[in-house]
Amino acid sequence: MHDFRPRRSVLYMPSSNERALEKAKTIPCDGLILDLEDAVAPDAKPAARDAACAAAASGEYGAREVTIRVNGMDTPWHADDIVDASAAGPDAIVVPKVGSADEVRALVASMEKAGAPERTRLWAMVETPEAMFNAREIAAASDRLAVLVMGTNDLVKELYAEHVPGRAPLLASLSLALLAARAAGKAILDGVYNDVKDTDGFLAECRQGREMGFDGKTLIHPGQVDGANEAFAPSERAVTDARGILEAWEARDSGVVTYQGRMIENLHVESAQRTLAVHDAIRALS
Known part of the structure; x- marks a missing residue:
């Protein structure tokens, strides 16, 4: 257990927002995901990539685990994202919509070809029905893969389900991914909670995630950090x-x-x- 790394609160930050990147240096989260995907408009992606890579390489974020979420493998930005992010050497590169073990191996090969340092791990987002059925193989596909990240918003969309208190439509998927992560000895992060004004609902979902066994939660607003930090820490x-x-x-x-x-x-x-x-x-x- 000596090498355990807390990941109670992992906050998405839009890399196209310079003020957000600066503010992130003061937020008491365990980790940051500097986002090049959903939070960035297409015409802003090259500049956001440069900003995220500069931030990750700066060494100005203290003990926070700094990662970069690249665009998906089926997008025109992915290849350049991988090359530049690998060169920047963040703690991890986060890849959305990973659906198979072959994709994990291809991503690791791309990172190695681009010269990613050994310390830069791969985090795989699992957010489709295919990924749920392949979760065990995904988690075990590479030693470089350190964390599974639940993409619950996309999963709800793919299932034609709804966001409801207690997350009944997602429980099977959450459990499958948890089982896969633990079988492979990997960490796993719960998905985001969308209503930043619903504190009670957010805290309830944090408790649920902690009780299920998640290591922490991905977040979309700095106001959610303290609640996640408390929920995912031992009492x-x-x-x-x-x-x-x-x-x-x-x-x-x-x-x-x-x-x-x-x-x-x-x-x-x-x-x-x-x-x-x-x-x-x-x-x-x-």
Whole structure:
């Protein structure tokens, strides 16, 4: 767990907006996705690409994980995006609508050909029915792929579904992607919440994502950062219990080990160790 990296809050920022890129240096999010895709008009994409690459290479974003979301593989901007983003060396390149393991391997080959440094990982957005059925193969396709990102807006559109409280239409897809990420040992981020004025709805969805097992949430507004940071961090009670479990385990002599009346097994010890690793990694950011 020593190399755990917090990704509680990962904020999309439009790379065509110079003020937004500057403001991002002060937002207490764990990660940034400097966007060249949905948030940028076609005629602004070349300039946005230059701005995102300059920002990623600047070293001015502190401990934040800085990534660049390129345009999709079926667009005329994709090839140049990959070349320039690879040269800039961000923490990761985020690619929308990844649908197969072959696409992952092709993306990794393109990044390597463009000279992306080893530290630059691939994040694959899974946001189509095809991607859900191929999620396990996508997640396991390359060691360079570090994170799966749920594209829930596109997935709702593809399913002809609706955005509803509790996300019943998406639960099967969310679960499939989670299973795939965990089987491959990769991180996974929940999708965005669209109504930036609905704080209660946003926090409820954060709790749901955390309870399901997501590592964090992608965000569309700075006002959502604090809520995500709190929701995806271990609570004070969880940290206290984790320490108590480890102390009870380390003090064992023989027979059954208990903590506050509960029997403790190896699986509880491993969960406690992860809780403390996450807690320590978050504290190290401040």
